[in-house]
Amino acid sequence: MKQRKFINNTKRSFVVIGIITFIFAVLFFRLGFLMIVRKNFLVAKAESQSSYQQTIMPKRGSILDTNGQQLAVSGDVYKLSLDLFEVHNYADNKSRRTGDKPQEIVKDIADKLADILGKDKKEVEDFMEKKNDQGVYPRGLALARKIEKGQIDKIKELRDKNSYNFVIIENDTNRYYPNNNFLAQVLGGVDVDGKGLFGLEQYYNKDLTGVPGISISQVDRKSRDLPYSNQIYTQPVNGKDLTTTIDSRIQYICEKIAEKTMETTKAKGVNILVTDPKTGEILAMVNKPDFNPNDPKKGITDNNALFELWRNKAVNDVYEPGSTFKLVTMSAALEENLTYRDDKFYDKGYVIVDGVPINCWKEGGHGAENLVDLLKNSCNPGFIELGKRLGKEKMNSYIEKFGFGKQTGIDFPGEATGIVKSTSTMSNVDLATISFGQTDAASMVQLIGAINAVFNNGVYTTPHFMKNLSQVDTDGNRKVVATYEEKNSRQVISQKTANTVAGFLEETVSKGSGKLAYIEGYGVAGKTGTAQKANIGGKGYGKDVVASFIGGAPYNNPKISLLVTIDTPEGIEHMGGEIAAPVAHDLFDQIFRAIGYDPTKK
Incomplete structure (x- = not known):
C-alpha cells in the first residue's frame, strides 16, 4: 500500500515539475522574444509614452518692397490640439468620483472650448469622438489653428483651473498682408501650414520658410512635464526676408x-x-x-474662377x-x-x-x-x-x-x-x-x-x-x-x-x-x-x-x-x-x- 502511494506521489511530482518547467520555458522564450525581437518597438513605445515631442515652427520671413516697407509678414498665433485618449480617460476617472456620465463630462469640455473659440458646439462635440483607423482615440489632434493670444490665454486659464492636461498648446504663425489687395497676384498666398501656394510666396517658399525647432520633455502618465527632467530643445531658424524690387x-x-x-x-x-x-x-x-490675400477665397466657390483670379496675367x-x-x-x-x-x-x-x-x-x-x-x-x-x-x-x-x-x-x-x-x-x-x-x-x-x-x-x-x-x-x-x-x-x-x-x-x-x-x-x-x-x-x-x-x-x-x-x-x-x-x-x-x-x- 505504501509502495503504491510512493509511486503516485512520484508521478505527481514529475507532473508538477513538468508543468513548472513548461511554464518557465514559455516565459523564457516570451521574455527572449520581447527583449530581442520586439526590443526596438517596445523601447520606442515606452519613450513615446514617457516623453512629449513638440515641433516649434519657425517664423516665416517677410516680403518687403525695395525701401523696406512690409508687404507680407507673419504674426505669432497658436495651435490647439487635444489628446483625445486622455480626454476620455479624464472623463472616466471623474465619472467614478462624481457619478456623472462620461459622455456628459466630455460634452461639457467640448462646450467650454467651443465658447472660447467661437466654434459650433456640435462640431467640437463630434471632434471629441473621432477615432483613428484602429478605432483608438488619437493623441494630439488639432482642433483649431491660427488662434490669437487673447483666446489662448482663456484656454490656458481653463486648462489650469480644471487640470485639463489633455490640452496641447503649440506656437503657430499666421500670414498677414497689411495692404490687403495691394500687389495681390504678385505676392500670392500660403496654405494653412504656411506653405507658399502661388506667387512670390511659392517661388521663394524654401527661403521664406526657415527650419523648424524641436522640444522633447519627459512626462508622467497624465502627460504632465516631470520636474527636474532633462529637456531637449532645438531653436527654430526663422525664414529669410525677401526684399523685392517693387517700389x-x-x-x-x-x-x-x-x-x-x-x-x-x-x-x-x-x-x-x-x-x-x-x-x-x-x-x-x-x-x-x-x-x-488675407481672404483669397472670399465670395468664390468655383475653383476655376478662383484660380483665374489668382493668376498673374502679366507673367502666366x-x-x-x-x-x-x-x-x-x-x-x-x-x-x-x-x-x-x-x-x-x-x-x-x-x-x-x-x-x-x-x-x-x-x-x-x-x-x-x-x-x-x-x-x-x-x-x-x-x-x-x-x-x-x-x-x-x-x-x-x-x-x-x-x-x-x-x-x-x-x-x-x-x-x-x-x-x-x-x-x-x-x-x-x-x-x-x-x-x-x-x-x-x-x-x-x-x-x-x-x-x-x-x-x-x-x-x-x-x-x-x-x-x-x-x-x-x-x-x-x-x-x-x-x-x-x-x-x-x-x-x-x-x-x-x-x-x-x-x-x-x-x-x-x-x-x-x-x-x-x-x-x-x-x-x-x-x-x-x-x-x-x-x-x-x-x-x-x-x-x-x-x-x-x-x-x-x-x-x-x-x-x-x-x-x-x-x-x-x-x-x-x-x-x-x-x-x-x-x-x-x-x-x-x-x-x-x-x-x-x-x-x-x-
Missing part, C-alpha cells in the same frame, strides 16, 4: 490708375507693368480684377501683341542693314500675299512714307515689306534673340513661354502677319524685356522681383545672404540700332499714333497696339481686342519703362492710341512726380 510709391499709383481705367473702359481686365530698363527690376505690377498669360511688336521687326531690319531712316514705302491700304489680301488699319492706306512714318502711322503694309526683306529664318532669329518663345527666367512660378511659329511651318502669310504682331503670342514680361533691350543700348536684362535675401542673426543684426544675379544678359542689337529705334519711338509719341501719351519735355517714347483676340480654338479673330501701350522715358536715358494692356474694352473707343496711351501719360507724369525726378531738367 510701393509706384505700385500705389499703378493700382489707382488701373482701377480708374477698369471703370472708364468697362474692360474685362487691366494690367500694368513698370520696370527699370537698365536692370530689369520690376518696380510695379498690377492685375485687375484682384483679391485680398500670353496674347497676340499687335503693333507693340513692330519695334522688334524694325530693330531686326535696321540691324541687318535692310532699311534706313529715309527709305521709301507706299501704302495703298492693303497687301496681297499669296493671294490673301491683308489690310492696313486705315482704309485707303497712308500713301508715301519713310521708315519713321511706318512706326508713327503703325502701318501694317510697311511692316509686311520689312518682314519680307528679313525672311522667315532671320525674323525668327531675332524673335528668339529678343526673348520670345521661351521663358525669360523671371523669378515667378508658372511663367508662360509664349507661341512662336516655327520657321519650317511658317507660310508667307504667317511671315506677313508676324511682322506686325499677329499669329505669334507673347507675355507682358517678354514684351517689356524686348523694349528694355532697345532702351538699354541693345543689351537684354531679365525682368525680376528679387533684390536680396537677408536674415537677422542672434545678435539682432540684419545680414544680406544673397543678392539677385543676372544670368541672361546678352547683346541683342547694336547700340547704334537700339538708339535709333528709341529715337523713332519718341517721334511716334510726339508726332504719331502715341501722341496722347506725350508730355512736353519728358522724352516719352513708345508704341501703341490694338490686337485682335483670336477665337477660341484659334480659328480666325473675333471683335474683341487688347488695347495696349509700351514705352519708356526719357528715351535717351530712360528711368522707367512700362506696358499697359486693356483687355476687351467696351465702347466705340477701343484703339490703343485712344485708351491705352492716355493711361501711359498719367503713369509717366505721376510716377516721375512721386520719385522726385524731373525729365525736363538736365
Whole structure:
C-alpha cells in the first residue's frame, strides 16, 4: 500500500515539475522574444509614452518692397490640439468620483472650448469622438489653428483651473498682408501650414520658410512635464526676408490708375507693368480684377474662377501683341542693314500675299512714307515689306534673340513661354502677319524685356522681383545672404540700332499714333497696339481686342519703362492710341512726380 502511494506521489511530482518547467520555458522564450525581437518597438513605445515631442515652427520671413516697407509678414498665433485618449480617460476617472456620465463630462469640455473659440458646439462635440483607423482615440489632434493670444490665454486659464492636461498648446504663425489687395497676384498666398501656394510666396517658399525647432520633455502618465527632467530643445531658424524690387510709391499709383481705367473702359481686365530698363527690376505690377490675400477665397466657390483670379496675367498669360511688336521687326531690319531712316514705302491700304489680301488699319492706306512714318502711322503694309526683306529664318532669329518663345527666367512660378511659329511651318502669310504682331503670342514680361533691350543700348536684362535675401542673426543684426544675379544678359542689337529705334519711338509719341501719351519735355517714347483676340480654338479673330501701350522715358536715358494692356474694352473707343496711351501719360507724369525726378531738367 505504501509502495503504491510512493509511486503516485512520484508521478505527481514529475507532473508538477513538468508543468513548472513548461511554464518557465514559455516565459523564457516570451521574455527572449520581447527583449530581442520586439526590443526596438517596445523601447520606442515606452519613450513615446514617457516623453512629449513638440515641433516649434519657425517664423516665416517677410516680403518687403525695395525701401523696406512690409508687404507680407507673419504674426505669432497658436495651435490647439487635444489628446483625445486622455480626454476620455479624464472623463472616466471623474465619472467614478462624481457619478456623472462620461459622455456628459466630455460634452461639457467640448462646450467650454467651443465658447472660447467661437466654434459650433456640435462640431467640437463630434471632434471629441473621432477615432483613428484602429478605432483608438488619437493623441494630439488639432482642433483649431491660427488662434490669437487673447483666446489662448482663456484656454490656458481653463486648462489650469480644471487640470485639463489633455490640452496641447503649440506656437503657430499666421500670414498677414497689411495692404490687403495691394500687389495681390504678385505676392500670392500660403496654405494653412504656411506653405507658399502661388506667387512670390511659392517661388521663394524654401527661403521664406526657415527650419523648424524641436522640444522633447519627459512626462508622467497624465502627460504632465516631470520636474527636474532633462529637456531637449532645438531653436527654430526663422525664414529669410525677401526684399523685392517693387517700389510701393509706384505700385500705389499703378493700382489707382488701373482701377480708374477698369471703370472708364468697362474692360474685362487691366494690367500694368513698370520696370527699370537698365536692370530689369520690376518696380510695379498690377492685375485687375484682384483679391485680398488675407481672404483669397472670399465670395468664390468655383475653383476655376478662383484660380483665374489668382493668376498673374502679366507673367502666366500670353496674347497676340499687335503693333507693340513692330519695334522688334524694325530693330531686326535696321540691324541687318535692310532699311534706313529715309527709305521709301507706299501704302495703298492693303497687301496681297499669296493671294490673301491683308489690310492696313486705315482704309485707303497712308500713301508715301519713310521708315519713321511706318512706326508713327503703325502701318501694317510697311511692316509686311520689312518682314519680307528679313525672311522667315532671320525674323525668327531675332524673335528668339529678343526673348520670345521661351521663358525669360523671371523669378515667378508658372511663367508662360509664349507661341512662336516655327520657321519650317511658317507660310508667307504667317511671315506677313508676324511682322506686325499677329499669329505669334507673347507675355507682358517678354514684351517689356524686348523694349528694355532697345532702351538699354541693345543689351537684354531679365525682368525680376528679387533684390536680396537677408536674415537677422542672434545678435539682432540684419545680414544680406544673397543678392539677385543676372544670368541672361546678352547683346541683342547694336547700340547704334537700339538708339535709333528709341529715337523713332519718341517721334511716334510726339508726332504719331502715341501722341496722347506725350508730355512736353519728358522724352516719352513708345508704341501703341490694338490686337485682335483670336477665337477660341484659334480659328480666325473675333471683335474683341487688347488695347495696349509700351514705352519708356526719357528715351535717351530712360528711368522707367512700362506696358499697359486693356483687355476687351467696351465702347466705340477701343484703339490703343485712344485708351491705352492716355493711361501711359498719367503713369509717366505721376510716377516721375512721386520719385522726385524731373525729365525736363538736365
